[in-house]
Amino acid sequence: MTSQPKSTNQQVSELLARSNRLGSDPKNTNYAGGNTSAKGSTLDPVTGADTDVLWVKGSGGDLGTLTEDGLAVLNLNRVRGLMNVYPGVDREDEMVAAFDYCLHGKGGAAPSIDTAMHALVDAAHVDHLHPDSGIAVATAADGEELTRAIFGGKVAWVPWRRPGFQLGLDIAAIQSENPETVGTILGGHGITAWGATSDEAERNSLWIIETAARYIDAHGKPEPFGRAVPAYEPLPEAERRAKAAALAPVIRGLASTDKVQIGHYTDDPAVLEFLAGSEHQRLAALGTSCPDHFLRTKVKPLVLDLPAAAGTDDCVHRLRELHAEYRDAYRAYYDRHADADSPAMRGADPAIVLVPGVGMFSFGADKQTARVAGEFYLNAIGVMRGAEALSTYQPIDESEKFRIEYWALEEAKLARRPKPKSHAGRIALVTGAASGIGKATATRLAADGSCVVIADLNPDSAQATAAELGGPDVAIGVAADVTDEAQVAAAVDACVLAFGGLDLVVNNAGLSISKPLLETTERDWDLQHDVMAKGSFLVSKAAAKVLIDQDLGGDIVYISSKNSVFAGPNNIAYSATKADQAHQVRLLAAELGDYGVRVNGINPDGVVRGSGIFAGGWGAKRAAVYGVPEEELGAYYAGRTLLKREVVPENVANAVAVLTGPNLSHTTGVHIPVDSGVAAAFLR
The missing domain is CATH 3.40.225.10 (Class II aldolase/adducin N-terminal domain)
Structure with missing residues (x-):
């Protein structure tokens, strides 16, 4: 030295x-x-x-x-x-x-x-x-x-x-x-x-x-991926992303056959250029070479062999066929090279799926792993570009790839990973998630391993909350007025493009206007029903399409209310719409059970601290009804319960986590009270 x-x-x-x-x-x-x-x-x-x-x-x-x-x-x-x-x-x-x-x-x-x-x-x-x-x-x-x-x-x-x-x-x-x-x-x-x-x-x-x-x-030669084929050239951006959103849940479901995966989508120009070239099928079949690459991307990708303009139904049908072929080929690859000392096969699903004209879907146990797998395949595309420009791309032999993919040292590294959290591999969309119960729920689900979409009327607050939870590998924030079907659809599309699909929906968006019957206007009635009854319906409908396409089951949770069964004063519009939500739970549980989708509700009461609804004037009006100072409303609610405990947003979030976790996998169509015990609201 x-x-x-x-x-x-x-x-x-x-x-x-x-x-x-x-x-x-x-x-x-x-x-x-x-x-x-x-x-x-x-x-x-x-x-x-x-x-x-x-x-x-x-x-x-x-x-x-x-x-x-x-x-x-x-x-x-x-x-x-x-x-x-x-x-x-x-x-x-x-x-x-x-x-x-x-x-x-x-x-x-x-x-x-x-x-x-x-x-x-x-x-x-x-x-x-x-x-x-x-x-x-x-x-x-x-x-x-x-x-x-x-x-x-x-x-x-x-x-x-x-x-x-x-x-x-x-x-x-x-x-x-x-x-x-x-x-x-x-x-x-x-x-x-x-x-x-x-x-x-x-x-x-x-x-x-x-x-x-x-x-x-x-x-280097100017067209390392071969001549551009018009049928495989990129679709216009809006059409490309719409098709990606339509295909993403199906692709994620296929890629999760052996183990549930989180997805990542990219339409990076390098991917689209590669797929438009006449040689992309040959090159993709050769697989990656650098050990770091194929340990993340698997030995080779699954490539859809249809033109960019092919209809979604045709693409889905062909993807299912190709997936079956991919699994057979991967098992054959394993069997060709495995010996008595080889680790067991970890799974036969692809980590990279390429769709000409649309882009690349990559998968992993969490969002970062899925994103990095895509980045590694982008590296591989860059490698193929350079090798083909100068010569012929010739990666290491398949047998050598197997020796690394199923290396005992790599297996030991995998074994040292911590035990997955209860919601690892799950993707949640929470409405009204920038404050109160919604924010507490999103925070709890993220802490338990979920990827979370923070959907809120206020996009700045949604994005700030997502940043608090860890940024785009954990959470994204989107604007969503749940009364607008187009905005709901856009929020669900953003979810599947960010994380590959959707597993868990929490219908939390809400508001309340406390008035006696004779003071309740038609607008008051319509607004509350639009946000909570209609909004929950629109969100559940859009989510159910994804859940069914994915074929992985899932959860829909309604944040209803003790008021859905309790008749209180000066609350006709709010309580009626909460009763509507409560019955949607029963109806959807019956309809979606065949798809493995569980639908349950939570009935909170008196969530004052941290609540956007109470801060917006509802608290003052309810305090006036009960004749107590507004700052004592939480204590008042607690005092009338059996347990004499105030309910806070985190209590509701805990109930969501339990309902959607592994321990209540056989529960659907129920409402869980989170009210510290209000005897008049006991479910009968």
Whole structure:
């Protein structure tokens, strides 16, 4: 190592800054892909002497957001000492466990499979990245020749080898034999670069990436995906997104045959261009190559083989046929390569579904995983573009893909994932969700693992609430006047385009006007019935179409009221419309049960704190009816109950969570009181 001694803090800070710069630009590497490292010395508190250590991005981290906690810290001499006990490529998986015996101090994050690459290369700083331009060269049929032509002797070619200790030995040997090199192209995989300083390593990484990109631009053929086929060209945007919304629930249902998935849709121009090309079927069938890619995207996508203008019904019919064929082919792929030690097949459904003229649907256990799977396939499209522009795209062999997809180390990583939350994999739409009961319900469902659509009359409040819950990988905010059928349809479309489908609807939007009969106007009556009775009907109708198309069951919950069964004074319009909602629950439970859709209601009472309805004047009017100060209304309601406890929005949200969770899977058509016990409202 030739770098000058630096403080431990400075070495780590430089490594993190370099990692974040490289990882934040998608042209350099994909999300959670690649790793970086630095070698230096630090004080060993046991011996009091300086000790050579390696700081390297740990397993599962992301370069763009890497922090010190994401670094593994190892005794460099002990890692290099593993060369003396390395049992050979047939047993190299054992070396990952051996890294645990090389940790310095507490060791930080778990060391990744690529640790050897960083430790064995004789350079103070090493970057391993997955840039599209570099992988394009790595997956070209004549990648070795292209490497020489593009980089001269400064970058060496390393034939494909599965990541591990032997790959680290391969790169170290090439570096030793070719001291003029600044990095390598890893066949079928990516790039590795190094330098004596952090800045030099970063410069060399970027030089390889940019040099490859410039060469592709200068020497590549103009139509790498083949000639554009008019029948597969993109539909106009509005038509494209409408068709995507119509197909999304069906596609999600198919992709969830083995395990329920969350979806992500994109009509990125690169996807649409790829699908419009005459070669897209051939290229898609070859699958992806970089291990990070196909671990997220599966070995290959499902591609609809109909023109962009094909009708929705025709597309659905063909998608079902292709899905059955895909599952058969995936099982055959597994059977071809599995042996007695292989993990069980994880599922035969596609992770990527491509629809010409419309775009790409990607799937995962949660929204981030689904989105990242789509981003990885976008990377794969970029790789295919470059490889086909210069040569012929030739990914690694299918058998090698299987060895990685069903790698024991990957299986162990999956086994370490935390147990899913009660609502993981579920997509909820909550109306009136920017305040009160709706906001509390959305918050609880998100905390329990749901993706949530915050639908509210006020779009700014809806978006602010969604941001509070974690942003677009957790929640989105949409404007929705539930009395307007077109706005309801748009909200449901936004839901399926954001998350792939819909599982759970909470009809919460409401208002109340407290007046005696003779003061209640026709407008008062119509407004309350439009928002709650008609609004719930419109939302349930739009949602039911998605739930039926998806064929995954689902839940519809009505936030009704104690007033649906209790006859109180000065409340004719509100109570009547709540009774309407209560009977919609029974009617829809009977109608939708054949589709596995459960419909239930919740009857709250006296939810004053945090309530938009009470804050809007209803509280003052009810307080006047009962002859108490408005600020004491909550206590008044509590005092008349059996439990003498005030009901707050979170109590209602808890009931929604229980009704829609796994423990009441056989319950439909019921109303759950959340009123602290109002005997006059007992259900009979």
